[in-house]
Amino acid sequence: MESLLQSLLGDxxxxxxxxxxxxxxxxxxxxxxxxxxxxxxxxxxxxxxxxMRTGPWGIIQPLADVLKLLQKEDITPKDADKFxxxxxxxxxxxxxxxxxxxIPFSSQYVGADLNLGAFYLLAIGSLxxxxxxxxxxxxxxxxxxxxxxxxxxxxxxxEVPAAMMLVIVVLxxxxxxxxxxxxAQSGPFWNWMVFGGPKADVELASGEILGxxxxxxxxLPLFLASFVMYYITGLAETNRTPFDIPEAESELVSGYHTExxxxxxxxxxxxEYANMFLVSAVTAILFFGGxxxxxxxxxxxxxxxxxxxxxxxxxxxxxxxxFFVFVIIWLRWTLPxxxxxxxxxxxxxxxxxxxxxxxxIVGFLVVVLK
Amino acid sequence: xxxxxxxxxFAALTVVSAFVVVFARSxxxxxFSLLFTFMGVAGLYxxxxxxxxxxxxxxxxxxxxxxxxxxxVMLTRQATDVEISASTLRIVPASxxxxxxxxxxxxxxxxxxxxxxxxxxxxxxxxMELGELLMTTYVLPFEVAGILLLVTVMGAxxxxxxxxxxxxx
Numbered sequence: 001m002e003s004l005l006q007s008l009l010g011d012x013x014x015x016x017x018x019x020x021x022x023x024x025x026x027x028x029x030x031x032x033x034x035x036x037x038x039x040x041x042x043x044x045x046x047x048x049x050x051x052m053r054t055g056p057w058g059i060i061q062p063l064a065d066v067l068k069l070l071q072k073e074d075i076t077p078k079d080a081d082k083f084x085x086x087x088x089x090x091x092x093x094x095x096x097x098x099x100x101x102x103i104p105f106s107s108q109y110v111g112a113d114l115n116l117g118a119f120y121l122l123a124i125g126s127l128x129x130x131x132x133x134x135x136x137x138x139x140x141x142x143x144x145x146x147x148x149x150x151x152x153x154x155x156x157x158x159e160v161p162a163a164m165m166l167v168i169v170v171l172x173x174x175x176x177x178x179x180x181x182x183x184a185q186s187g188p189f190w191n192w193m194v195f196g197g198p199k200a201d202v203e204l205a206s207g208e209i210l211g212x213x214x215x216x217x218x219x220l221p222l223f224l225a226s227f228v229m230y231y232i233t234g235l236a237e238t239n240r241t242p243f244d245i246p247e248a249e250s251e252l253v254s255g256y257h258t259e260x261x262x263x264x265x266x267x268x269x270x271x272e273y274a275n276m277f278l279v280s281a282v283t284a285i286l287f288f289g290g291x292x293x294x295x296x297x298x299x300x301x302x303x304x305x306x307x308x309x310x311x312x313x314x315x316x317x318x319x320x321x322x323f324f325v326f327v328i329i330w331l332r333w334t335l336p337x338x339x340x341x342x343x344x345x346x347x348x349x350x351x352x353x354x355x356x357x358x359x360x361i362v363g364f365l366v367v368v369l370k
Numbered sequence: 371x372x373x374x375x376x377x378x379x380f381a382a383l384t385v386v387s388a389f390v391v392v393f394a395r396s397x398x399x400x401x402f403s404l405l406f407t408f409m410g411v412a413g414l415y416x417x418x419x420x421x422x423x424x425x426x427x428x429x430x431x432x433x434x435x436x437x438x439x440x441x442x443v444m445l446t447r448q449a450t451d452v453e454i455s456a457s458t459l460r461i462v463p464a465s466x467x468x469x470x471x472x473x474x475x476x477x478x479x480x481x482x483x484x485x486x487x488x489x490x491x492x493x494x495x496x497x498m499e500l501g502e503l504l505m506t507t508y509v510l511p512f513e514v515a516g517i518l519l520l521v522t523v524m525g526a527x528x529x530x531x532x533x534x535x536x537x538x539x
C-alpha cells in the first residue's frame with residue numbers, strides 16, 4: 001500500500017501524510033453509517049420507524065446531522081477555563097486516532113507496523129482519559145466534573161482486565177505485533193482464537209513458526225471466556241450501556257461533554273464512535289481472525305490479483321468490526337444501566353480475578369504444550 | 371535530517387512544558403502541562419530506538435501517575451480554585467541545593483564519555499531482549515522492585531482504611 005502510494009506520488013512528505021490519513025477517511029464514512037445505525041436500530045428495537053423524511057427511508061439523516069453540527073454556534077461558557085476547554089476535544093480525538101496507527105486493516109495496510117502494537121494500544125488509551133478529565137474540569141460545571149470523575153474511574157479500573165485479555169492472546173502467539181496475531185489465525189474460521197487458535201503450524205508475519213496442533217482445542221473454553229470478558233471491558237471503556245454511568249442522561253445531563261456544542265461536541269462524538277470501532281476491531285483481531293477470511297480462501301487468489309485480496313481482507317475486518325459495533329448498539333437498547341457500585345464490583349471482584357486465573361492457566365498450558 | 375528536526379521538536383516540547391509545570395500559577399495547569407512533558411520524553415525515547423521504554427513511559431507516567439495526580443488535585447476542592455503561592459522561602463538552603471545540583475550535573479556532563487547513538491535504519495524490537503534480561507541477569511532487582519511496589523500498595527491501602535468504615539458493597 002505504501003509502495004503503491006509512493007509510485008503514484010513519489011517518495012515525499014505528502015505520501016507519508018496521505019498514508020497516515022487513510023484511516024481518517026474510513027472513520028468519517030463509518031461515523032455517518034454509525035449515526036444512521038444508531039437511530040435506525042434503536043427505532044426498530046422500539047417498534048418505531050426512526051427518521052424517514054431526509055432522503056429515501058431517512059438515509060441522508062446523518063449528513064443533515066453533521067451539517068447541523070457544523071453550522072451551530074461555537075459556545076464557550078463564561079466561567080470555563082478557555083484554553084483547556086478548547087484543547088480537550090482535540091486531545092480526545094487525537095488519542096482515539098493515534099490508536100488506529102497499529103490497527104492492521106489488511107495484510108498490506110497498517111499505519112505503523114509496531115512490534116509493540118498491543119502494548120502501544122493499551123498505553124495510548126490513557127491519553128483519552130486525560131482528555132476527558134481536562135474537559136470535565138475545564139467546563140466548570142458540576143455535571144461535567146462528576147461525569148469526568150466517573151468516566152475516569154471506570155476506564156482506569158477496566159484497563160486492568162482489558163490488559164490481561166490482551167496478555168492472554170499475546171502469551172499464546174508469542175508476539176505483541178497485531179499482524180503476527182492475525183497471521184497466527186490464518187486459514188478457515190476454526191483457526192480463530194475464539195475456537196482455540198490454529199490447529200496446524202503457521203508461519204507468523206515476522207517469519208517465526210508457531211507450533212500448533214489439534215490439542216489447541218483445550219484452549220477453546222479459555223479463549224471463549226476471555227473474548228466475552230474483553231468485550232465487556234470494551235463496553236465499559238467506551239462508556240456504552242450498560243456501563244454508560246458517566247453519561248447517564250437521567251442523572252448527569254450528558255456527563256463530561258455537557259457544556260460542549262457544535263464542532264467541539266462533534267469531536268467528542270467522533271472520538272467516542274472511533275473508540276467503539278477500535279474496541280470492535282481489536283475484538284475481531286484478537287479473537288476472530290482480524291482480516292482473515294472465514295473460509296480461508298480469497299477470490300483474489302483465484303484470479304491471481306493481489307489488490308483484490310487486500311481489498312477483501314479490508315472488507316472482512318470492517319465487516320467483523322461493524323458487526324461488533326452493531327452488537328454494542330443492540331445492547332444499548334436491551335440492558336439497563338448498572339449502578340456505580342455494581343460496576344466496580346463487576347470489575348474488581350469478577351473480571352479481574354477471572355482474567356488473572358485464565359492468564360495463569362493459558363501461560364501454564366503454553367509452557368507445557370511447547 | 372528528519373530525525374534532527376523531530377529531536378528538536380520533542381526536546382522543545384519537553385523543556386517548554388516543563389517550564390510551565392514549574393511556573394504555572396494554577397496547580398491544574400501544572401498537572402496538565404506534565405502530560406506534554408511526559409509525551410516529549412516518550413518521543414525522545416523513540417528517537418533513541420528504545421521503543422519499549424517509550425511506550426512504558428506513556429503507560430506508567432501518563433496512564434498511571436498523571437491521572438492519579440490530576441484526580442488528587444480535582445478531589446481536593448481548594449487546590450483547583452485557590453492559586454498556589456509561588457513566593458520564595460528559605461532562599462539560602464534552596465539556592466545552595468540548586469547550585470550544587472547544577473554543578474554536579476555539569477561535572478557529569480563533561481566527565482561522561484559520550485558515545486554517538488547509531489540511528490537504526492528500522493526500529494528493531496527491544497522487547498524480547500528486555501524480557502529475557504529481566505528474567506535472567508537482572509531477575510533479583512526486578513523481584514525486589516516488585517516487592518517494593520507490593521509493600522507500597524499495601525501501605526497505601528492500610529492508610530486509606532485507617533478509620534473503620536463498615537460499608538457492605
